[in-house]
Amino acid sequence: MAASPASSATETSPDNSAAPAVQIRHLNYFFGTGELRKQVLFDINLDLPRGQIVIMTGPSGSGKTTLLTLIGALRTVHAGSLQVLGQELMGLSSRKLVGVRRNIGFIFQAHNLFESLTAAQNVEMAVELQPQFHAKRTQATEILGQLGLDNRVDYKPESLSGGQKQRVAIARALVNQPPLILADEPTAALDKKSGRDVVTLMQKLAKEDNRTILMVTHDNRILDVADRIINLVDGYIESDETLDTFNTTHDPKNLDQQMFIL
Amino acid sequence: MKRTPLAVLNLLHERTRLLVAIAGVAFAVLLIFMNLGFQGALLKTTVTFYDQIQADIFLTSPQSLEISTTKEFPRTRLYQAAGVAGVERVMPLYLESLLWRNPETRLSRAMFVFGVNPQDPVFAMPELQTAAARTILVQPDTVLIDRLSRADFGPQTVGLETEASRRRVIIGGQYTLGSGFAADGTLIMSDQNFVRFFTPRSFDQINLGLIQTSEGANVPAIAATLRQQLPADVQVMTRRDIIQNDLLYWLENTAIGFIFTLGVIVSFIVGTVIVYQILYTDIRDHLKEYATLKAMGYSGRYLFVVVLQEALILAVTGYIPGFIAAFGLYQLTFQATNLPIEMTLNRLILVFILTVIMCSLSGLISVRRAVTADPAEVF
Helix, strand or coil, rough: CCCHHHCCCHHCCCCCCCCCEEEEEEEEEEECCHHHHHEEEEEEEEEECCEEEEECCCCCCCCHHHHHHHHHCCCCCCCCECCCCCCCCCCCHHHHHHHHCCEEEEECCCCCCCCCCCHHHHHHHHHCCCCCCCCCCHHHHHHHCCCCCHHHCCCCCHHHHHHHHHHHHHHHCCCCCEEEEEEEECCCCCCHHHHHHHHHHHHHHHHHHHEEEEEECCCHHEEEEEEECEEEEEEEEEEEEEEHHHHHCCCCCCCHHHHHHH | CCCCCCCHHHHCHHHHHHHHHHHHHHHHHHHHHHHHHHHHHHHHHHHHHHECCCCCCEEECCCCCCCCCCCEECHHHHHHHHHCCCCCEEEEEEEEEEEEEEECCCEEECCCCCEEECCCCCCCCHHCCCCCHHHHHHHHCEEEECCCCCCCCCCHHHHHHEEEEEEEEEEEEECCCCCCCCCCCCEEEEEHHHHHHHHCCCCEECCCEEEEECCCCCHHHHHHHHHHHHHHHCEEEHHHHHHHHHHHHHHHHHHHHHHHHHHHHHHHHHHHHHHHHHHHHHHHHCCHHHHHHHCCCCCCHHHHHHHHHHHHHHHHHHHHHHHHHHHHHHHHHHHHHHHCCCCHHHHHHHHHHHHHHHHHHHHHHHHHHHCCCCHHHCC
C-alpha cells in the first residue's frame, strides 16, 4: 500500500514570486467561543518582503506563537486578510491549508524527529512531499552536508547531540527550498555555540537563496542576524524597527521604559 | 524510489513492544483457531458417523433428537417401506448405551452400542465386510470394539473378557469409526446379542430404519413417496436431512455451538484490545512527530494509512506464529481425544480475514488520535 499525501498541494499554492512573502491586513484572532472568547491578536498589519530575516520578540502570552502558526497555515484565519506567498489564507479549507504548508519550512523549539528514522530518512520524509522524489537520498545527504552533518547521515536521533538533532530538523525544513521559513525558538534547547552556529547557517541560506525567515525568539544573543525586529505586546505590534534602531532604543544607556518589556 | 516505510520502521524501532504485540495477536489467533477447531471437529464427528452407514434414506421416530438420543418405533414401518418402488433393501439398526467395565481399573463408563443383523451390510468399514467378521458377530456375548474409543475403556485386545451391564462380554474384533461428542466409545453387536443385553427390548422396536435404494434411483422422490405412505409415527429423512438435523441439534439445542462461537468472539475482542493498546501507545509516543508531519504538509490521510499499515503488519506477523501454534495443538488434541480436528483451507482463510479485521478495527479506533493531532500544538 503506497501512502501518498494529498495531491492538491501544488495547484492550490502558486508561488507568486512577485508578491511579498507575507502580507497581513487587519488580522484579529480569538481563542475560545462564547463567554470564554478571548482576543489574542488585535488589528495586525505586517508586510514581510522576500529575502528578509525578521525576528519577532515580546513577552510570553503576547501572541507571537499564535501569529506564527497563523502565517504557517496551521490555524484557520477568523477575521482580516492574511496572504502567504500570494495565497489568501482567509476562508481556505483545511485541505488547502495543508497544501500551503508544503511551501513553508518549519523549525520548532523541539526537534520533533522520528526516533525510528535515521537523519537522512527524517529529511527524506520532507522530500517525499514533492511530486518527484527519486533523488531524495542525494538531496538529503547534500543538505545535511551543508549543515556539517556529513558523518551523521545514517545515525538515528538517539546517537546525535542536541545541536546535531536541531540541525537535522533545520535540514528537514530547508531541503525543499521553501521560500518562507518559520522558526519558533530554534536555539532554546541549544548551548551558546550550537545556537550561534544554527543561526549563522540560517542566515547564510537566507541570504544566498533569497528566502524569508520569520523567527520567534527570546534569545538576545542572536538578535544581530535580523534585518528587522518586531515587538509584539498583548496582541498588538508595539514596534517594528530595523536592527540599528532597535539597538538604540533598547540600549541600557538610554534608560527607556521599553527595556523592561523585552 | 520508494517512500520511507515509516510504519515498518516505527514498529521495528521498539523491538520489545513489537514482540509483545506479535505475541498478543498470535495468542488471539491461536484462541480463534482452537475454538473453530473444536466446533469443526464436533460437526465433523456427527457427519463421519453417517459416512460409514450405508443408507440413502433414514427412518426415525419424530421424537428422536440425534443418533445417541433416539426413540424406538415399530419395525413394521421398515417392512412397509420395503414395498415402495426403488427401495433395494431395508435394514434395522438398534441403538442403546451400556456400562463397559475397564478390566484394569474396574471402573465402568457408558459405551454406545449399535445392534445390527450380521447379514446386513450396515457399515462401510472394511473390517466388517469379511465373512470372518460375520462369524464373530453371531457368537453369543461377543462384540466388536471401536479402536477410536477413549483409552479409559481399557485394553481392546481380541479375546479380552470383561463385564458390561452385568453380563460377561468378549471382544471379538476391532473396527475404526470414531465416536465424537455423542459417545466416548462404540460397540457393534448382533441383534441377537443386543436383545439379550438390553432385555426387555425386542426385535420389533427399532431405533433407526436404514433404506438402500436401487442403483440410479431418484432418492428425494422415493423419500417423498415414503413420507406420503408411512404413518406419522416415523420421520423420513435423506442422508443430507439427517446429517443437517444432527448438526443443528448440536449447534442449537446444546450449549456447544454457542460456547465455541462465544469463544471466537471473546478471542477476537482480546486481540482487538491488545492491538489497540500497542497502536495507541505507539501513536501517543509519536504524537509530536505526527503533528510535525502535518505541519510539513502531510495530510491526515497519510497518517491514517501509516497506522493502518502498522495494524496490518501486526496482523500478518501475528497470524503466522498463531497458525503454527494452532497446528501443533490440533495434532496434540487429536492424539489426546481422537477428535477429528483438522486444519482446513476455509478455516485458514476465515481466521486470516478475522485477524485482519481485528487489527484494522484496533487501527481505526486508535488512528483518530493521530489524525486529529493538531500541528498548531507543536509550537
